[in-house]
Amino acid sequence: MAVTGPGGTPARERVHRAAVRLFATKGFHGTGIRDLAKAANLSSASLYHYMPTKERLLADIMRSSLQSLLDAALAELDGLDDPVERLDRLVVLHVTRHAREPMRTRVVDNEVDALTPASRRDVVGIRDAYEKLWSDALDDGLRSGVFTTTRPATTRLALLDMCNGVARWFSPGGELGRNDLAEHYADLARRLVGAPPRPPR
Amino acid sequence: MAVTGPGGTPARERVHRAAVRLFATKGFHGTGIRDLAKAANLSSASLYHYMPTKERLLADIMRSSLQSLLDAALAELDGLDDPVERLDRLVVLHVTRHAREPMRTRVVDNEVDALTPASRRDVVGIRDAYEKLWSDALDDGLRSGVFTTTRPATTRLALLDMCNGVARWFSPGGELGRNDLAEHYADLARRLVGAPPRPPR
DNA sequence: GCGGCCCGATCAATCGATCGATAGACCAGA
DNA sequence: TCTGGTCTATCGATCGATTGATCGGGCCGC
Incomplete structure (x- = not known):
């Protein structure tokens, strides 16, 4: 060993x-x-x-990070129907991860175009599958009327960008812990999509 | 010539x-x-x-981009008192610029740590002055009660990240024009900070 | 013929990657 | 228990290519 x-x-x-x-x-x-x-x-x-190669090392890091995020999201949403709850869970998972591993996330977010076309296809494929979970939750909520927005596609992008930003500034020593941060972002996300506020704990 | x-x-x-x-x-x-x-x-x-140098070329690009954004923001806010209006204007200006020049903005946002320490100090200084305009608007609105959020600092970061994201995906040929996009983001921003919705046009 | 533009040739340094070699752990057969 | 062989982990030295940057000189409108 x-x-x-x-x-x-x-x-x-x-x-x-x-x-x-x-x-x-x-x-x-x-x-x-x-x-x-x-x-x-x-x-x-x-x-x-x-x-095997510097580029392949990068690709492996990105692929495994995204895959584990996707897996966790699928597990988290399993059996859930309510769009509001699904959005809550997605935001909390996403923000928690971004705060726990900001470095890894920064690599995933910023280095996509350092990949070779083949690696890029893989990575972007996983990312698209992950983002589809967000789109679906958003669409379902809009259909059932619990979310309201005039521009669903743009709102989804704004929501994701907001959550992604965490990795760029979060530092573990800050005044706000990972869990409190995630809860706060769940509140913000509900506001963004026009959903009723979460009940206070 | x-x-x-x-x-x-x-x-x-x-x-x-x-x-x-x-x-x-x-x-x-x-x-x-x-x-x-x-x-x-x-x-x-x-x-x-x-x-003079590749690095100085980068620094000049970043410095002039940020400076012109800051100047435009100062001009836009001149004489304005109402926090809601200031936030509206900041969002519209910011998003419009990011949509008009996504490339330039991407450089400003992503290449900060390619700068030498001296250049970085300059650039970050301008950026901080610009972001202070957002903080001030937010703080004033919170003080006067027209904005509501439990975590002002975090909400400000979320708001800025949301608006910055535009540069990462906007393409001029899209279905949504720059102005409509900016208006939509102003709506989203109001939701985020808990301000009353803008009156429909 | 002077001064602003411009280039081919080239610099030392660094790049990503490969080479052959060494040291030690482990195992099989005697 | 010794021996020979294989495997993994590691290295110094070095490969050809490319990097950012420089130099000396040519072209052209004034």
Whole structure:
């Protein structure tokens, strides 16, 4: 088993983590193979035992992040019918994740066009499936009259952009915890789509 | 006068424009000096007649974009007292600009950490002054009771993120024109901060 | 023939990636 | 218990290509 390295963290994981941190802060093209090696406590040659290519490492990070978000969302919505509840859950899940792993999310959001066309197709496919959950909840709510907006498509984009923004400024040490933040965003989302406010706890 | 070049556009402007387009689509670090030269119909050597450095070109683009946004906002708000009207105007101006020049805005929003510390200080300074206009409008409205939110700071961030998102997906050929889009966002903004809806036109 | 534009050629540095080699863990057969 | 072989993890050295930037000189309208 590969359990060497200072701190006991396996090398594969160190590479992954370092890549997320560097890609998020300096960008994919701004991160050299040697920066990555230094951050993972490896030589740049050893790096290639854990990734086929710098681009594929990026693609793997993005793919797995998005897939786990999609899976979690599907599990969260399972069996649910009420559009308001579905929206609540989507917002809370989304914001919680973005606040828990802002770096990873920043990579997913900002580095899409550093991917090769093939990788991009995969990643965008997963993202579209995820965003369809939002569209469906919104459409159902509009049909049943519990949401109101004159421009559903634009409102959906505004809603998603609002929630995505969290990853850009959230820092774990802030005054607001992840859960309170997510609850607040659920309130804001209801306001945006014209749904009745959530009952106070 | 330098008015050569196919199409009659002066070289300095061609460089500027090409840089905005390339930085926005491929990122600052993803754009080579030769890509830039080709897009501006110049040799990579001639490029340096119009910019001291690639990084300074980026800094100039960001600085002038932000400064013109701040100036326009100050002009727009001049003499205005009512927080609701100030918020309306800020949203309409912001969204209109983001929709008119999504490329330029994407550069401003995404490439901040490609700047040297000195350039970054300048740029962030202007951005902070601009965002303070939003904070002030929001605070005044909260004080006077016309806005309602439990978390003013977070709500401000959510509001700004929502409006910033426009630059990431707006394309001029879409079904919605710039002005209609801006009006819709003004409605959404009022909902977010708990202000009464705008009177229908 | 002077000055603003412009370029081909080229610089040192860095890029992503590959090479051959070494050290150690593990296992099979004697 | 020793031995030979295989596998994984790691490295220094180096590959060709590309990077941002520079230099010396050519062209052209004045």
